[in-house]
Amino acid sequence: MNKTALTSRGEEILSAANVARWDLGTDFHDSIIESIYEDASRIAKKTVRQLGEKEAYSFDLKIDKIVTSKWLGFPLMFLLLTVVFWLTVAGANYPSGLLASLLIDTVHPALKNLAASINMPWWLDGVLIDGAYLSMAWVISVMLPPMAIFFPIFTLLEDLGYLPRVAFNMDNLFRKAGAHGKQALTMSMGFGCNAAGVVAARVIDSPRERLIAIITNNFSLCNGRWPTQILIATIFIGGLVPAQIAGIISAGAVVAIALLGIFFSLVVSWVLSRSVLKGEASSFSLELPPYRPPRILQTLYTSLIDRTIIVLWRAVVFAIPAGIIIWLVANIHIGELSLAEHFIQWSNPFAVIFGLNGVILLAYIIAIPANEIVIPTVLMLTVLSTKLSGIGAGSGVMFEMDSIADTANVLYAGGWTLLTGINLMLFSLLHNPCSTTIMTIFRETKSVKWTLVSTFLPIVLGLIVTFFTTQIWFMVHGS
Amino acid sequence: MKTTNNCANCPAHNKANLIKLGINLENVDYVITMAGNPNTGKSTVFNNLTGLRQHTGNWPGKTVSRAEGGYIYNKKRYKVVDLPGTYSLLSTSTDEEVARDFILFGQPDVTVIVVDATRLERNLNLVLQILELTDRAVLCVNLMDEARRNNLEIDIRGLSKELGIPVIPASARRKQGMDELLQAIEDVATGRYVCKPPKIKSRSKKLNHAIETLSEKILEIFPGLPNVHWVAMRLLEGDNGIIEAVRSGELGNLHEEDLTIQN
Numbered sequence: 129m130n131k132t133a134l135t136s137r138g139e140e141i142l143s144a145a146n147v148a149r150w151d152l153g154t155d156f157h158d159s160i161i162e163s164i165y166e167d168a169s170r171i172a173k174k175t176v177r178q179l180g181e182k183e184a185y186s187f188d189l190k191i192d193k194i195v196t197s198k199w200l201g202f203p204l205m206f207l208l209l210t211v212v213f214w215l216t217v218a219g220a221n222y223p224s225g226l227l228a229s230l231l232i233d234t235v236h237p238a239l240k241n242l243a244a245s246i247n248m249p250w251w252l253d254g255v256l257i258d259g260a261y262l263s264m265a266w267v268i269s270v271m272l273p274p275m276a277i278f279f280p281i282f283t284l285l286e287d288l289g290y291l292p293r294v295a296f297n298m299d300n301l302f303r304k305a306g307a308h309g310k311q312a313l314t315m316s317m318g319f320g321c322n323a324a325g326v327v328a329a330r331v332i333d334s335p336r337e338r339l340i341a342i343i344t345n346n347f348s349l350c351n352g353r354w355p356t357q358i359l360i361a362t363i364f365i366g367g368l369v370p371a372q373i374a375g376i377i378s379a380g381a382v383v384a385i386a387l388l389g390i391f392f393s394l395v396v397s398w399v400l401s402r403s404v405l406k407g408e409a410s411s412f413s414l415e416l417p418p419y420r421p422p423r424i425l426q427t428l429y430t431s432l433i434d435r436t437i438i439v440l441w442r443a444v445v446f447a448i449p450a451g452i453i454i455w456l457v458a459n460i461h462i463g464e465l466s467l468a469e470h471f472i473q474w475s476n477p478f479a480v481i482f483g484l485n486g487v488i489l490l491a492y493i494i495a496i497p498a499n500e501i502v503i504p505t506v507l508m509l510t511v512l513s514t515k516l517s518g519i520g521a522g523s524g525v526m527f528e529m530d531s532i533a534d535t536a537n538v539l540y541a542g543g544w545t546l547l548t549g550i551n552l553m554l555f556s557l558l559h560n561p562c563s564t565t566i567m568t569i570f571r572e573t574k575s576v577k578w579t580l581v582s583t584f585l586p587i588v589l590g591l592i593v594t595f596f597t598t599q600i601w602f603m604v605h606g607s
Numbered sequence: 608m609k610t611t612n613n614c615a616n617c618p619a620h621n622k623a624n625l626i627k628l629g630i631n632l633e634n635v636d637y638v639i640t641m642a643g644n645p646n647t648g649k650s651t652v653f654n655n656l657t658g659l660r661q662h663t664g665n666w667p668g669k670t671v672s673r674a675e676g677g678y679i680y681n682k683k684r685y686k687v688v689d690l691p692g693t694y695s696l697l698s699t700s701t702d703e704e705v706a707r708d709f710i711l712f713g714q715p716d717v718t719v720i721v722v723d724a725t726r727l728e729r730n731l732n733l734v735l736q737i738l739e740l741t742d743r744a745v746l747c748v749n750l751m752d753e754a755r756r757n758n759l760e761i762d763i764r765g766l767s768k769e770l771g772i773p774v775i776p777a778s779a780r781r782k783q784g785m786d787e788l789l790q791a792i793e794d795v796a797t798g799r800y801v802c803k804p805p806k807i808k809s810r811s812k813k814l815n816h817a818i819e820t821l822s823e824k825i826l827e828i829f830p831g832l833p834n835v836h837w838v839a840m841r842l843l844e845g846d847n848g849i850i851e852a853v854r855s856g857e858l859g860n861l862h863e864e865d866l867t868i869q870n
Contacts, residue, residue, distance in 0.1 A: 137828045138853045144824050145842040148817040156814065157844050163809035164735050170809075171769045172728035175762040417646045418725065418753060423780055 188419050192293070196416075201297040206383060208290075212281050214379035217358055217366075220273035227269035236262060254459060255452050263451025266504035267443045271355050275436045278354060282320070283431035287422040291316050296416060298390075305394045306401025308337035311344070315393060318348025319386075322565040325350075326572055336407045340397050342569055343582045346561045347393040349386050352443070352499030356556045357382045359503055363536040364549030381553070389557050392589065442564075446498035453494055454508055468509060482591055483551035483598030487542065492555070497563045502556065507535060510542035547601050551594045558590030625789060627658025628677035628684070635677065635686040637796040640713065642706055642737055643721035644730050645692030648749040650674070651779040652721055653689040656789070680789050683796075688715065696736045704848075710740045711834055717795045718744040719788070724754035724761055724776070734770065738804040739837050744772045745791045752778040771803035817843060829858055 149156070194200055239261060243253040285291065291313070298312035310332050318325030325345040332338040349357060361381040366374035401407060457467040465473070472486035479485050491505040539548075560583045561569070570579040641649045653659070657676030674689040690706040710718055718741050722730035727748070738744060746766070754761060767774040773791040777784025794800035806815075821839040826832060838858070841849040852858040 138856060141821070141824050141828065141842065141853055142850060145821055145839075145845075148821060149843055149845065152814060152817060152843065159811065159814070160840065160844070163807050164732055166809040167735055167807050168731035169728055171731055171766070174769065175766045176727050177760040177762070179758045179760055420753065420780075426780075 191419060192416060195290070195293050196296050201293075205294060205297060206387070208285070209386065210376070210379050210383045212278065212285075213358065213382045214376050215281065216274050216278045216354075217362055217378050217382075218375045219277045220358070221362075223273040223276075224269055227272065228265075231265035231269055232262065236265065251459075254455055259451040259453075259455030260448040261451070263447040263454065263501065263504055263508075264444050266507075267447040267501055268440065270359070270503055271443055271500055272436070272440055274355050274358055275351065275440065276432065279320075279351070279436050280428050280431045283427050284422045284424070287420065287427055289417050289419045292416050301394055302397065305398040306407070307340045307344075307394075307397040308332045308334065311337070311341040311393075311397070314341045314345060315348050315390070318345040318350060320351055322346055322348065322350045322561050323568040326565060326568045329572065334407075336401075336405050339573065339578060340400050340405055342572060343400065343578065343585065344393040344396050346565065346582065346586050347389040347396065347557070349389055349557060350499065350562075350565075352562060353502075353556050354382075355500070356503050357385055357553055359535065360549050360553050360556075361385075363539065364544075364546050367536065368546070385553050385557050388554075392558065396585070396589075443498055443500035447501045447504070450494055450497065450501050450505065454505060457490075457494075458508075472509065481598065482555075482594040483547050483601065484555060484594060485543070485548065488548075488552055488555065492559060496560070499556070499562050506552075507538055510538055510544075547598065551597060554594050554597060555590045558586050558593055560584070560587050625786075626679040627656070628679060634684060636683040637716040638686045638688065638713070639717040639719055639792055639796070640688040640690060640709055640715040641719045641721060642690050642710065642733070643692055644694055644723065644726075644733055647692065647721045647723040647730065648779045649689055649692060649721045652719070652747060652749065652777070652785075652788070653687060655779055655782055655785050656685075657687055680793060683793070685792070685796075688713070693733065695733055696740070707740070710737060711837070714833065715741070716743060717792050719747055719792060720744055721747045721749050721779075724748045724750045725757050725759060727761065735807065738770065738772070739807070739840075740834050742771075742802045742804045743795050744802060744804070745788065745795055746770060746772055746774045747779075747784070747788055748774060748776045749779050749784075751776045751784070752781060769805070771805055773800055773802075814843075825853075832858065 195204055236257070239257050240253070243257055294316060295309070295312035298315070299309035302309050302311050311329075313331065314325050314328045317328040322345050325348060326342050329338050329341040329345065332341055358378070361378040362374070365381040366378035369377050454468075457471075460467050462470060468490060471490050474486070475489050476486035479489050487506055487509040490509055491502050494505050495502045560566070566579060566583055569582050570576070573579060641653055643649045653674065653676060656678050658678070659674070659676045675686065676689070677684065677686045679685070688709060690709055693703045693706050696703055696707045696710075709715070718737060720734050720737055722734060734746060748761060748763065748766070751761075761776070763774050763776050773795065775784055775788045775791050777788060779785070791800070795802060818836055818839045821842060822835045825835050825838060825842075829835075832838065838849060838853075842853065849858070
């Protein structure tokens with residue numbers, strides 16, 4: 129049958145359908161649905177029997193009354209978040225030091241000796257062992273312990289059924305901001321990984337609201353940024369208070385930054401939905417699933433495999449080339465200074481306006497592929513630019529550091545203050561998404577324009593926020 | 608499972624015959640798909656069958672695109688397609704379209720419908736809608752452990768009789784009921800179990816007549832089209848996607864393409 133014949137016969141079917149539709153009357157669509165519902169209810173009545181009380185169900189309701197209550201919902205949420213981070217901060221320090229002393233203090237010199245014994249050229253030895261290997265070792269020792277604690281706890285909360293309650297609590301705020309209530313869910317996903325959060329925005333049907341969810345997902349601190357936040361908070365905020373409460377105060381500071389992220393998510397959604405992405409919020413129904421007792425061992429296993437190892441692997445994959453680049457910019461000299469020093473000196477006056485420094489800016493450029501390597505890069509560049517003696521083995525070498533205290537010493541020696549720490553935390557929240565997320569945004573939106581907006585909007589915001597923080601700081605403290 | 612020992616001789620307990628294939632999907636004998644409401648544990652069942660560790664979470668909307676995996680059971684290769692959870696196949700959200708199109712045009716050999724035992728009535732709405740699209744289906748009543756916790760008793764045999772398809776009680780998170788599910792899938796795939804889902808009973812005579820008449824007309828032009836009743840009903844409702852597919856002749860093509868892929 130050729131195509132035209134087929135088409136005309138297709139029209140025949142359609143006109144027959146049209147005629148029949150007139151016969152059936154207007155309520156016929158509803159009656160189709162109703163008949164299905166009637167049958168479903170009839171079958172259920174026949175086959176399901178309630179014996180005694182719905183104990184678990186009423187228990188669920190009782191918990192829900194508390195965790196989604198108007199007054200207790202939010203405080204409980206913050207408390208829970210704080211406890212999670214406190215456990216992470218408190219638990220990660222020791223294993224971090226252990227890993228660092230193994231990978232950096234023991235394996236690194238061994239590799240250097242091996243390279244020397246086979247007469248490896250100095251530049252190859254530098255690129256591979258001081259660049260690629262050390263940055264990888266750094267990422268593992270800085271990131272693995274907090275992730276191995278944070279992810280399983282987060283996954284347990286997720287399996288328990290707490291996340292939809294968070295979405296339920298947040299729904300009202302998002303709707304007031306003109307965004308879709310499900311954005312609370314994509315935002316929660318973003319706390320794991322922004323690229324995943326951007327993909328998850330597919331659950332939002334309206335293109336307008338979906339775009340808002342995609343653009344604002346970067347305001348959810350992702351797992352690449354949690355370690356930065358935790359480390360800097362421990363050094364600069366935890367350092368302000370007595371040791372007994374340092375852990376909980378640092379955790380509180382990280383939660384404050386995460387909340388600030390949620391705040392920006394709401395404000396930016398509000399502005400977008402009243403300007404370039406005008407429209408009403410659409411309604412939807414969110415089912416609160418029953419609480420399910422998490423399967424602890426299985427969760428530990430899958431969160432280790434699914435999240436920790438995969439995220440770590442990604443970090444390592446990106447850390448290796450970044451390590452090579454760091455080594456190169458630190459060792460290729462133009463005139464007296466290396467490329468890195470040129471950039472740092474050139475950008476420093478500009479960075480100081482924002483309470484940052486040239487090192488941080490360069491680190492954020494090198495770390496575009498993965499936020500995970502910001503801290504290692506910052507440390508390495510700090511040592512390089514301040515020419516600290518006694519630490520590290522020379523230009524572009526990521527040095528040994530046994531504890532958070534050593535990290536702190538390097539940063540203080542590099543001229544860092546509490547202000548620098550706070551601004552780095554703010555900038556870590558408010559800067560461009562990593563390259564994976566940028567690519568994902570482009571794939572999901574198919575639009576260069578919105579990809580650029582999603583990339584540069586957070587940087588502009590970050591610069592504005594750090595600028596005002598710095599100016600206010602100087603006003604209060606005098607410069 | 609408490610009764611394992613008593614059942615050791617039952618053919619359903621030959622887990623040794625299960626080889627999880629992960630994403631190795633070459634030369635499959637059967638294509639099965641998993642559908643169901645959100646948050647009923649589809650992904651967990653999927654993981655149990657395929658050995659993949661697609662991330663599962665206790666919240667609706669976790670599976671956004673379809674995931675694929677495979678396994679070998681009794682020397683036959685199965686490909687499993689996990690669809691996003693939907694509440695119905697009636698409205699036109701992206702999720703529902705993905706699910707509907709796959710069941711309709713992907714022509715799976717077996718559709719495994721996963722339902723939440725504690726919310727059976729609501730879940731049955733989707734089950735009935737799916738059974739209008741395909742009759743080769745297996746119902747997996749998941750979260751039986753939750754149902755017990757809620758003091759719910761479910762008449763599995765009665766349910767199977769009402770729906771005309773195999774019904775398997777399961778607690779996928781505890782890996783209970785998976786052997787029986789595999790067996791039921793095989794039975795339907797090989798045609799050993801012939802599914803006979805009932806027509807929706809509460810429908811008016813007038814409507815049934817209109818559907819029949821239109822179906823005959825459609826079959827004249829697209830002979831051998833499966834789910835013809837469903838297509839007829841959507842046309843009566845004025846579903847734009849289906850109208851377009853009829854007008855362009857795509858309705859027949861889609862069907863043929865899928866057949867050639869499978870054979």
